[in-house]
Amino acid sequence: xxxxxxxxxxxxxxxxxxxxxxxxxxxxxxxxxxxxxxxxxxxxxxxxxxxxxxxxxxxxxxxxxxxxxxxxxxxxxxxxxxxxxxxxxxxxxxxxxxxxxxxxxxxxxxxxxxxxxxxxxxxxxxxxxxxxxxxxxxxxxxxxxxxxxxxxxxxxxxxxxxxxxxxxxxxxxxxxxxxxxxxxxxxxxxxxxxxxxxxxxxxxxxxxxxxxxxxxxxxxxxxxxxxxxxxxxxxxxxxxxxxxxxxxxx
Amino acid sequence: xxxxxxxxxxxxxxxxxxxxxxxxxxxxxxxxxxxxxxxxxxxxxxxxxxxxxxxxxxxxxxxxxxxxxxxxxxxxxxxxxxxxxxxxxxxxxxxxxxxxxxxxxxxxxxxxxxxxxxxxxxxxxxxxxxxxxxxxxxxxxxxxxxxxxxxxxxxxxx
Numbered sequence: 001x002x003x004x005x006x007x008x009x010x011x012x013x014x015x016x017x018x019x020x021x022x023x024x025x026x027x028x029x030x031x032x033x034x035x036x037x038x039x040x041x042x043x044x045x046x047x048x049x050x051x052x053x054x055x056x057x058x059x060x061x062x063x064x065x066x067x068x069x070x071x072x073x074x075x076x077x078x079x080x081x082x083x084x085x086x087x088x089x090x091x092x093x094x095x096x097x098x099x100x101x102x103x104x105x106x107x108x109x110x111x112x113x114x115x116x117x118x119x120x121x122x123x124x125x126x127x128x129x130x131x132x133x134x135x136x137x138x139x140x141x142x143x144x145x146x147x148x149x150x151x152x153x154x155x156x157x158x159x160x161x162x163x164x165x166x167x168x169x170x171x172x173x174x175x176x177x178x179x180x181x182x183x184x185x186x187x188x189x190x191x192x193x194x195x196x197x198x199x200x201x202x203x204x205x206x207x208x209x210x211x212x213x214x215x216x217x218x219x220x221x222x223x224x225x226x227x228x229x230x231x232x233x234x235x236x237x238x239x240x241x242x243x244x245x246x247x248x249x250x
Numbered sequence: 251x252x253x254x255x256x257x258x259x260x261x262x263x264x265x266x267x268x269x270x271x272x273x274x275x276x277x278x279x280x281x282x283x284x285x286x287x288x289x290x291x292x293x294x295x296x297x298x299x300x301x302x303x304x305x306x307x308x309x310x311x312x313x314x315x316x317x318x319x320x321x322x323x324x325x326x327x328x329x330x331x332x333x334x335x336x337x338x339x340x341x342x343x344x345x346x347x348x349x350x351x352x353x354x355x356x357x358x359x360x361x362x363x364x365x366x367x368x369x370x371x372x373x374x375x376x377x378x379x380x381x382x383x384x385x386x387x388x389x390x391x392x393x394x395x396x397x398x399x400x401x402x403x404x405x406x407x408x
Contacts, residue, residue: 123289125391126289128394179289179290181291182309184307185292185294234377237375241375242387
């Protein structure tokens, strides 16, 4: 029987080979056939989750909520010191330098990353900008967000801090951060589907020790992760509660 | 709850007596010194079902002015500013006890007598169908909303 590994679609495109190598490592450790399923965007991945086609996932904080509470996934590990933070970005040469320069009707470029978008909107609240007052430009990727800003189509854009920090120097110099989140408590995590629950302790053990071998450390380095830390159900529940408080008011 | 200590207060202050819904009271010393909310930060805390603080992040410690040792085990009402109407907190508890999320603009009292405004969200922590406590997240509020609430709360108190 083959299992499916999925990775949150917000990973950087140049990490794709790293995730394939991680998948190969995982198959060897668990001695199971595992297929890395690359989803083209969050909607496609959500459909796969709903269809119960995912067995192991490196999930973003927004999806962790649904996976743990609705689908019975079990938290296994989180990357060490790799919190998900959001940045509100503007064009370097533009007139927007602070939140106070933004009108409540600001044009905002965003991706489908709902955790980043929720945090981004919170960062704009002190300027009285709300989902109802703002206008949005939907973008396929963070590079598209950068292009929308550079081309003057958006006033500000929402980006994952990691993605902003990894932009090429050519793109980065055309942008400037306006405000960044400093939450420190929200992060991606590896979750295991309920059908593989009996593998939890084994998988956790392999992941926690992964950086202790040269091969494992190289794979982690290529993914930008120093090492994995254990993550228990209560930590996941706390993060889900936290994400819940950050969701737009219904 | 312990009275505030004059030695902790920074600047000129007014003395007031606060009375809580359980009938207890506390002497507080308040100044007009506002501490600006640090951009991008969130103040996060957890309490047990009785409102006793069980966890707080670094932003909570910085903004409240208390040490972690002082905060953990204290009632969340230690932050209650006398300019906040009791009705706001009654609404908070009724909303949480009904299992719902509460939102509101709150003026919090610092250990040094100063204050800071927040936009607060609180939710019940439901584990296996049972409310085990509450999580509260405070973020930088809109200055427009803060001004509106300042006026509203003042009217509610008078």
